[in-house]
Amino acid sequence: MARAPWVKTSGGEAxxxxxxxxxxxxxxxxxxxGVSAITVSRVLRTPAIVAEDTRRRVDEAVDRxxxxxxxxxxxxxxxxSRLVAVVVPTLRSSVYADTIxxxxxxxxxxxxxxxxxxxxxxxxxxxxxxxxxxGRQPEAVVxxxxxxxxxxxxxxxxxxLPTVEIWDLADDPIDIAVGFDNFAAGACVADHLAKAxxxxxxxxxxxxxxxxxxxxxxxGFTARCQARGLRAPVVEPLIDGMSPEEAESGFRRLVARAPxxxxxxxxxxxxxxxxxxxxxRLSIDVPGxxxxxxxxxxxxxxxxxxxxxxxxxxxxxxxxxxxxxxxDRAEGRKRGQRVEDLSFELVQRESA
Amino acid sequence: MARAPWVKTSGGEAxxxxxxxxxxxxxxxxxxxGVSAITVSRVLRTPAIVAEDTRRRVDEAVDRxxxxxxxxxxxxxxxxSRLVAVVVPTLRSSVYADTIxxxxxxxxxxxxxxxxxxxxxxxxxxxxxxxxxxGRQPEAVVxxxxxxxxxxxxxxxxxxLPTVEIWDLADDPIDIAVGFDNFAAGACVADHLAKAxxxxxxxxxxxxxxxxxxxxxxxGFTARCQARGLRAPVVEPLIDGMSPEEAESGFRRLVARAPxxxxxxxxxxxxxxxxxxxxxRLSIDVPGxxxxxxxxxxxxxxxxxxxxxxxxxxxxxxxxxxxxxxxDRAEGRKRGQRVEDLSFELVQRESA
DNA sequence: CCCGGGTATGACAGCGCTAACATGCAGCCT
DNA sequence: AGGCTGCATGTTAGCGCTGTCATACCCGGG
Numbered sequence: 012m013a014r015a016p017w018v019k020t021s022g023g024e025a026x027x028x029x030x031x032x033x034x035x036x037x038x039x040x041x042x043x044x045g046v047s048a049i050t051v052s053r054v055l056r057t058p059a060i061v062a063e064d065t066r067r068r069v070d071e072a073v074d075r076x077x078x079x080x081x082x083x084x085x086x087x088x089x090x091x092s093r094l095v096a097v098v099v100p101t102l103r104s105s106v107y108a109d110t111i112x113x114x115x116x117x118x119x120x121x122x123x124x125x126x127x128x129x130x131x132x133x134x135x136x137x138x139x140x141x142x143x144x145x146g147r148q149p150e151a152v153v154x155x156x157x158x159x160x161x162x163x164x165x166x167x168x169x170x171x172l173p174t175v176e177i178w179d180l181a182d183d184p185i186d187i188a189v190g191f192d193n194f195a196a197g198a199c200v201a202d203h204l205a206k207a208x209x210x211x212x213x214x215x216x217x218x219x220x221x222x223x224x225x226x227x228x229x230x231g232f233t234a235r236c237q238a239r240g241l242r243a244p245v246v247e248p249l250i251d252g253m254s255p256e257e258a259e260s261g262f263r264r265l266v267a268r269a270p271x272x273x274x275x276x277x278x279x280x281x282x283x284x285x286x287x288x289x290x291x292r293l294s295i296d297v298p299g300x301x302x303x304x305x306x307x308x309x310x311x312x313x314x315x316x317x318x319x320x321x322x323x324x325x326x327x328x329x330x331x332x333x334x335x336x337x338x339d340r341a342e343g344r345k346r347g348q349r350v351e352d353l354s355f356e357l358v359q360r361e362s363a
Numbered sequence: 364m365a366r367a368p369w370v371k372t373s374g375g376e377a378x379x380x381x382x383x384x385x386x387x388x389x390x391x392x393x394x395x396x397g398v399s400a401i402t403v404s405r406v407l408r409t410p411a412i413v414a415e416d417t418r419r420r421v422d423e424a425v426d427r428x429x430x431x432x433x434x435x436x437x438x439x440x441x442x443x444s445r446l447v448a449v450v451v452p453t454l455r456s457s458v459y460a461d462t463i464x465x466x467x468x469x470x471x472x473x474x475x476x477x478x479x480x481x482x483x484x485x486x487x488x489x490x491x492x493x494x495x496x497x498g499r500q501p502e503a504v505v506x507x508x509x510x511x512x513x514x515x516x517x518x519x520x521x522x523x524l525p526t527v528e529i530w531d532l533a534d535d536p537i538d539i540a541v542g543f544d545n546f547a548a549g550a551c552v553a554d555h556l557a558k559a560x561x562x563x564x565x566x567x568x569x570x571x572x573x574x575x576x577x578x579x580x581x582x583g584f585t586a587r588c589q590a591r592g593l594r595a596p597v598v599e600p601l602i603d604g605m606s607p608e609e610a611e612s613g614f615r616r617l618v619a620r621a622p623x624x625x626x627x628x629x630x631x632x633x634x635x636x637x638x639x640x641x642x643x644r645l646s647i648d649v650p651g652x653x654x655x656x657x658x659x660x661x662x663x664x665x666x667x668x669x670x671x672x673x674x675x676x677x678x679x680x681x682x683x684x685x686x687x688x689x690x691d692r693a694e695g696r697k698r699g700q701r702v703e704d705l706s707f708e709l710v711q712r713e714s715a
Numbered sequence: 716c717c718c719g720g721g722t723a724t725g726a727c728a729g730c731g732c733t734a735a736c737a738t739g740c741a742g743c744c745t
Numbered sequence: 746a747g748g749c750t751g752c753a754t755g756t757t758a759g760c761g762c763t764g765t766c767a768t769a770c771c772c773g774g775g
Contacts, residue, residue, distance in 0.1 A: 029730065029764060031442050033522075036731060047755050052733060062753060077518075082498040083438035084731035087760045090383050092435065102460040111454055112481070124495065127479050129464070143476065146434040166429075170385075255666040281663065288668045311633065311663070314607040316640045381734060381760065388761060399725050404763060414723060436761035439730045 035076045044072035055080060086148060093123045095337065096149035098140055100132045100156075100222075104253055104281075106307055106326050107155065110177060113330020114153060121338055123150075132221055132252075134160040141166075151337045157181035157188065158223045173340050175333040179224050180350055189333045189351045193224045196322050196355050197231025200276050200304050203320070203357055205239045207302055209274030212236050213245040215261050215286060216278025217252020225252055225278040228306065232276050244276070245269045252278065255285035262289045273301055274363070280305035280312045283319055287362060302363035317361035325353045387428045396424035407432060438500060445475045447689065448501040450492055452484045452508075452574075456605055456633075458659050458678050459507065462529060465682020466505060473690055475502075484573055484604075486512040493518075503689045509533035509540065510575045525692050527685040531576050532702055541685045541703045545576045548674050548707050549583025552628050552656050555672070555709055557591045559654055561626030564588050565597040567613050567638060568630025569604020577604055577630040580658065584628050596628070597621045604630060607637035614641045625653055626715070632657035632664045635671055639714060654715035669713035677705045 041048045046065060054061050054069040061069070072078075086092040095118055099107040115125050126144050130137035138160045141152070145166075151173040154163075157180070167174050167185050174186040181188045204212060212232075219226035229246065236244055247265045249257040258281070265272060277283035283305030290297050297303050297317055305312060305321035312319040332351060339345060393400045398417060406413050406421040413421075424430070438444045447470055451459040467477050478496055482489035490512045493504070497518075503525040506515075509532070519526050519537050526538040533540045556564060564584075571578035581598070588596055599617045601609040610633070617624060629635035635657030642649050649655050649669055657664055657673035664671040684703060691697060 029442070029728095031730090034731095037733095038731080048731090049733070049756085050754060053754085056733090060753080065753080079494070079497045081439070081500060081731055083435045083444065083500055084760090085498075085733070086435035087433070087439055087762085088731075088733040090381070090734095090760070102454065102463055103457050105455050105457065108454040108460070115481075119495070124478065124499070126476065129467075142431070143471070145431045146437075147476070148433060148435055253662075255663050259666050284663060285666045288666050291668045310605075311607050311636060314611050314637045314640050315667075316643045381758090383760090386761095389763095390761080400761090401726085401763070402724060405724090408763090412723080417723080433761055436730090437763070439732085440761075440763040442730070442763095 034081075035078045037078070037080065040069065040072045040076055040078045043076065044069045090148075092148040092150055094126055094147055094149045095123050095151045095153060095334075096126045096128070096141065096144040096147075097153040098128045098130050098137050098144075098155060101129050101253070102127070104279075105309065106279075106324070109326030110330040110333075113327040113332075114334045115330075117331050117334030117338070130155075134158060134163070138163045150341065151175070153177060153333055153337075154185075155179075156223055157184065159185070173337055175336060177329045177333050179227070180352055184349055187333075187336050187347075187349055187351070189329055189336060189353065191324060191329075191353050191355045192231075193227035194231035194234075196306070196324075197228035197233075197276070198235035199231075199355075199357055200228075200306075200322065201232045201235035201239065201241075203359070204274040204276070204302055204304065204363060205236070205241060207274070207298075207363060209241065209302055211242050211245075211269065211271050212274045212276065213247065213265050213269065213272045214276045214278065215247050215258060215265060215282050216249060216276075218248040218250060221250075222252050222278075228276075228278055245272060249282070253281050255281055258282040258285035259289045262286045263293070266293065266295065275301055275303045277303065277305050280307045280309040280319060280321055283321065283362075284309075284311060284315050287315055287317065287319065298361065298363050304363045308358055312358075313360065320360045320363040321358055323356045323358050325355070328353055386433075387430045389430070389432065392421065392424045392428055392430045395428065396421045442500075444500040444502055446478055446499055446501045447475050447503045447505060447686075448478045448480070448493065448496040448499075449505040450480045450482050450489050450496075450507060453481050453605070454479070456631075457661060458631075458676070461678030462682040462685075465679040465684075466686045467682075469683050469686030469690070482507075486510060486515070490515045502693065503527070505529060505685055505689075506537075507531075508575055509536065511537070525689055527688060529681045529685050531579070532704055536701055539685075539688050539699075539701055539703070541681055541688060541705065543676060543681075543705050543707045544583075545579035546583035546586075548658070548676075549580035549585075549628070550587035551583075551707075551709055552580075552658075552674060553584045553587035553591065553593075555711070556626040556628070556654055556656065556715060557588070557593060559626070559650075559715060561593065561654055563594050563597075563621065563623050564626045564628065565599065565617050565621065565624045566628045566630065567599050567610060567617060567634050568601060568628075570600040570602060573602075574604050574630075580628075580630055597624060601634070605633050607633055610634040610637035611641045614638045615645070618645065618647065627653055627655045629655065629657050632659045632661040632671060632673055635673065635714075636661075636663060636667050639667055639669065639671065650713065650715050656715045660710055664710075665712065672712045672715040673710055675708045675710050677707065680705055 037048045037051050041051045051069050054066050128140035153175045155178050157176050164185055176184055176188040177190055179190040180192055217225045233244055247261045249261050277286055287297055295301055305319050308321045308323035312321050389400045389403050393403045403421050406418050410418055480492035505527045507530050509528050516537055528536055528540040529542055531542040532544055569577045585596055599613045601613050629638055639649055639655055647653055657671050660673045660675035664673050
């Protein structure tokens, strides 16, 4: 008679063909420590509930064998991946790197890992990156900004994935938002320039259609200029909102279009630094003839000549706060407000 | 008599307590399409071997249900994670971001994902980040530089994990190295300055003990200066090798120590830009009285005043090449040479 | 008509781990 | 003594997928 089907036909001590050669399994540790597999699992995940003596023996076996738990198996068994998906517009800009480090600092101590992807400022790409991530069963999601493809919003709400939107505030966040008020930041710059006597403002930055957050800063700036009776800002949009290349030529176009510009708001510091440099080449005195304000307080901002007046943004802090909110939720703690408004700060230096 | 142990006691259509509510499984797709689970799996992974009619029905069911395969389960079953672990020194510098994008561009089309971590230039931290990654069963590893903790080297060799070391060349790579010659780059800068008439060179950059690649550039620079009979370079090491803050004060110390310096090599562009700016503040003419060369060709380098002469490095290309080498290996193709030397390029602009 | 070989699909077990429940054993109370 | 409580550990059955082998079917040749 044939073997009954439920009798193991492989997987004994010799090792089945499907098992990875040489990989150490929890079973191996258990055997060496003289306990069962589940006890090893408990030592690794909830040491407090294991007797001290047992714990010591297991720890020793783990060390001796160099055991590393297979998290794919753990994820499958526990339905918990300890993975957080993060999508930022780009990695090339250090501003988001700060936020990622903030997230990582906070989450890694809690045993979570980050999956980081970038969207290139496109909602479609964001969706496709996210789709790819979904298969890895993230327990939470961090997105940049509040503009997302409707399909993504639906997906997230349906799955009830804890989601944090960062770098902006939302009227109706998908779940939680941790950011700052880009509109107010733009207005704050307008105030500063107006108080310094600027009458003919201009703006250099990304195409409002492409970058929602920069567009809000622009809107806040424009509104406040109007409220204070300044001339309507001359706006020079750029295709790539982070390109010093484009900033240089854009600045030249700007002064050609309106030679009387006496105040310039650059939608980020990379552009502002390039503008300051081009101003020097054109012998336009900054801040004498033109005041320039940046945004973001990049590392170099404080060190260019003249030192750049800019808006400091809580990049690292947003990451930390977003992480904390997610951990609070995971541990079933308080929920807190849905929209968390961290503050920005105008840093006055020499350029305005 | 009790139920025989091999009879399923749960997991029927009602859903067991352990199953995630509402999650769609391959089984659900199979049922809707009127095929078995394995056929769905084949449609998703090797569509070519499935009959066209079946494939269409399955694709439709996948779409209709919005099915996303659980990669944790797939990883466990196939022993293939489609995951590549990457460790860079920091995310805050755009130079590594380029490399990561290069890796990601190439790997994502092949269905691989990246796990990115940062080591803060510390071999110990690198090891601990790597340990954390191991549990997710990466199929390959990308490390920055060729200096690693011995424990890490042992671990990688023992597991036979395909490994690429980037951003440097190694005499004895762990496995594969794809980088460029930092020593030669330093020498190349020395050549350029010497030809321009520099006699009293200096170097501003990270502490050689902390950053091995910057140290090699320094060594190459120093050696070539000596070979050309220049005065031995005055070296001003910095604790944080990327800090414009420190560059500014370091530059001041440098000119105080040796007022006759007529050529400065900054070990990266962030420092070089800060140095140029401080030179202006001190009314030191660049390049008239002092020539300055950077390293890395950051975005802003071409746009500061004076425009920065620097060394362009194949950041994106290293990522792509590293990815290709790993994919070649995964697909069992040719092995190629162990150490791949991509070229750098001195970009002459105005500052030297 | 059967047979061999190729193609398309299915059944089954198991990847390595953990949730859920079961068991065993002190220590204490009645 | 019997039972009850609480702690430490073990047993069992999956988690959702894919490797492997089995099977069904079709086609053409003998």
